[in-house]
Amino acid sequence: xxxxxxxxxxxxxxxxxxxxxxxxxxxxxxxxxxxxxxxxxxxxxxxxxxxxxxxxxxxxxxxxxxxxxxxxxxxxxxxxxxxxxxxxxxxxxxxxxxxxxxxxxxxxxxxxxxxxxxxxxxxxxxxxxxxxxxxxxxxxxxxxxxxxxxxxxxxxxxxxxxxxxxxxxxxxxxxxxxxxxxxxxxxxxxxxxxxxxxxxxxxxxxxxxxxxxxxxxxxxxxxxxxxxxxxxxxxxxxxxxxxxxxxxxxxxxxxxxxxxxxxxxxxxxxxxxxxxxxxxxxxxxxxxxxxxxxxxxxxxxxxxxxxxxxxxxxxxxxxxxxxxxxxxxxxxxxxxxxxxxxxxxxxxxxxxxxxxxxxxxxxxxxxxxxxxxxxxxxxxxxxxxxxxxxxxxxxxxxxxxxxxxxxxxxxxxxxxxxxxxxxxxxxxxxxxxxxxxxxxxxxxxxxxxxxxxxxxxxxxxxxxxxxxxxxxxxxxxxxxxxxxxxxxxxxxxxxxxxxxxxxxxxxxxxxxxxxxxxxxxxxxxxxxxxxxxxxxxxxxxxxxxxxxxxxxxxxxxxxxxxxxxxxxxxxxxxxxxxxxxxxxxxxxxxxxxxxxxx
Numbered sequence: 001x002x003x004x005x006x007x008x009x010x011x012x013x014x015x016x017x018x019x020x021x022x023x024x025x026x027x028x029x030x031x032x033x034x035x036x037x038x039x040x041x042x043x044x045x046x047x048x049x050x051x052x053x054x055x056x057x058x059x060x061x062x063x064x065x066x067x068x069x070x071x072x073x074x075x076x077x078x079x080x081x082x083x084x085x086x087x088x089x090x091x092x093x094x095x096x097x098x099x100x101x102x103x104x105x106x107x108x109x110x111x112x113x114x115x116x117x118x119x120x121x122x123x124x125x126x127x128x129x130x131x132x133x134x135x136x137x138x139x140x141x142x143x144x145x146x147x148x149x150x151x152x153x154x155x156x157x158x159x160x161x162x163x164x165x166x167x168x169x170x171x172x173x174x175x176x177x178x179x180x181x182x183x184x185x186x187x188x189x190x191x192x193x194x195x196x197x198x199x200x201x202x203x204x205x206x207x208x209x210x211x212x213x214x215x216x217x218x219x220x221x222x223x224x225x226x227x228x229x230x231x232x233x234x235x236x237x238x239x240x241x242x243x244x245x246x247x248x249x250x251x252x253x254x255x256x257x258x259x260x261x262x263x264x265x266x267x268x269x270x271x272x273x274x275x276x277x278x279x280x281x282x283x284x285x286x287x288x289x290x291x292x293x294x295x296x297x298x299x300x301x302x303x304x305x306x307x308x309x310x311x312x313x314x315x316x317x318x319x320x321x322x323x324x325x326x327x328x329x330x331x332x333x334x335x336x337x338x339x340x341x342x343x344x345x346x347x348x349x350x351x352x353x354x355x356x357x358x359x360x361x362x363x364x365x366x367x368x369x370x371x372x373x374x375x376x377x378x379x380x381x382x383x384x385x386x387x388x389x390x391x392x393x394x395x396x397x398x399x400x401x402x403x404x405x406x407x408x409x410x411x412x413x414x415x416x417x418x419x420x421x422x423x424x425x426x427x428x429x430x431x432x433x434x435x436x437x438x439x440x441x442x443x444x445x446x447x448x449x450x451x452x453x454x455x456x457x458x459x460x461x462x463x464x465x466x467x468x469x470x471x472x473x474x475x476x477x478x479x480x481x482x483x484x485x486x487x488x489x490x491x492x493x494x495x496x497x498x499x500x501x502x503x504x505x506x507x508x509x510x511x512x513x514x515x516x517x518x519x520x521x522x523x524x525x526x527x528x529x530x531x532x533x534x535x536x537x538x539x540x541x542x543x544x545x546x547x548x549x550x551x552x553x554x555x556x557x558x559x560x561x562x563x564x565x566x567x568x569x570x571x572x573x574x575x576x577x578x579x580x581x582x583x584x585x586x587x588x589x590x591x592x593x594x595x596x597x598x
Contacts, residue, residue, distance in 0.1 A: 496525020
């Protein structure tokens with residue numbers, strides 16, 4: 001659960017940069033693709049609606065032109081002199097009336113024959129006149145005709161032209177045609193004279209064809225309403241009358257011009273309305289889904305180009321992240337080299353950006369660390385040499401004091417020969433101890449030094465001990481710290497043989513063992529108990545004044561110069577003697593030393 005509660009963490013800066021760029025580019029691409037799709041959709045929708053409005057306006061103009069032509073035909077018909085004379089007759093059924101009827105009927109026939117969009121022309125007068133392009137036997141009774149709406153409303157219209165909605169005409173026996181009627185009253189020239197109404201029935205198929213030829217998408221259509229909201233034309237008029245289909249009539253009757261969506265959202269309709277000069281409303285119905293015919297193509301195109309842009313942008317982001325993090329990885333590799341102890345490296349600095357500044361600072365830091373390390377090594381070397389010289393200086397006075405005391409003592413006793421021998425040995429010892437200021441000397445020189453020292457001590461202690469030096473000649477040219485053996489021999493004499501009631505013996509050996517040089521100083525003195533040996537070994541490791549101080553100096557000098565693997569080891573038994581072993585590395589002589597020996 002703790003894993004899920006923690007945010008995802010990435011250790012690589014390269015991954016973080018690539019992920020950040022990817023998220024940013026993905027969001028930008030999605031927003032831009034969606035915006036482009038929305039803008040394209042709105043643009044196409046607006047263009048489609050504007051185109052629909054132009055189509056509806058054109059239908060309106062065509063219908064107005066057509067109705068205007070029909071009104072002109074009605075006016076032309078009413079201006080016929082025969083029709084005026086016919087209306088002026090008191091008895092239209094007299095011979096003159098019959099003759100005029102034939103002439104007018106022929107006139108109407110010529111009009112109807114010249115226009116296939118006119119279904120019929122009929123004139124009815126208040127004097128009982130009734131004439132059409134057809135024979136009178138085809139009419140319904142006069143009394144029935146003048147009770148119909150077209151005649152009654154036109155008679156009360158004060159000379160205005162009436163246009164009826166689409167309806168089934170009942171002028172002729174056994175004939176029921178869908179027509180749109182134009183009825184126009186004939187002006188009454190004199191008060192008290194007869195009046196009449198001319199009826200022109202327009203073939204409904206003309207309006208049907210006029211509207212049906214307009215294509216508004218896959219499901220769109222055009223319909224026409226009159227001033228009262230009655231349907232003049234609708235492609236699914238029977239469904240409207242049967243209640244199986246509906247239009248938003250109240251909203252359409254309130255609208256004059258323009259485009260607006262249907263309040264019924266589920267129908268997804270968009271109405272485009274144009275109102276004619278005589279009050280008809282030409283309504284175009286389009287469906288939102290049809291306005292964008294290539295909607296799926298637009299979606300696929302947006303997704304495709306969005307995907308291509310996303311792939312290119314992701315590739316650029318990965319390349320950019322690699323470019324940005326490459327100098328950091330190079331710097332990290334150099335840091336690991338420094339961590340392993342390699343300070344002899346430098347980072348190539350290119351450019352002047354932040355990473356280049358960091359690399360330049362890294363180089364300066366490495367240089368400064370290297371300088372400080374060199375300075376520290378030099379300081380430690382100076383300190384080590386100073387300490388060695390100080391330890392050596394502590395040994396020499398100790399030896400000189402004892403030797404001079406012996407010489408003084410022998411001089412006071414008149415032992416001239418022994419004084420000469422000791423003084424000569426002291427002179428050689430001092431000469432060899434100087435060693436031209438060198439710290440490392442051949443083992444042979446150290447042996448000469450210790451032999452002179454033993455000569456002096458043997459005289460001083462009145463031949464209380466004998467000594468022997470048996471060192472492998474093969475190692476005598478190897479180098480050793482000077483004045484190493486003298487404190488050991490001095491310690492053997494002073495703490496081992498001096499207190500022994502018998503004459504003592506000091507044996508010095510040397511050999512090469514396991515790649516090291518091993519020198520031993522053995523004595524047959526009083527030896528030490530186990531507790532004394534442990535105390536001596538402890539004092540050898542610790543810097544304390546008094547007994548064991550000289551051994552500590554020797555052991556410390558060896559370990560300071562050669563390391564902790566080298567130094568002194570002690571073995572001792574009570575009344576048997578003591579053995580001190582010196583272990584140093586096998587250091588070959590310097591070339592000039594061989595030359596000197598040769």
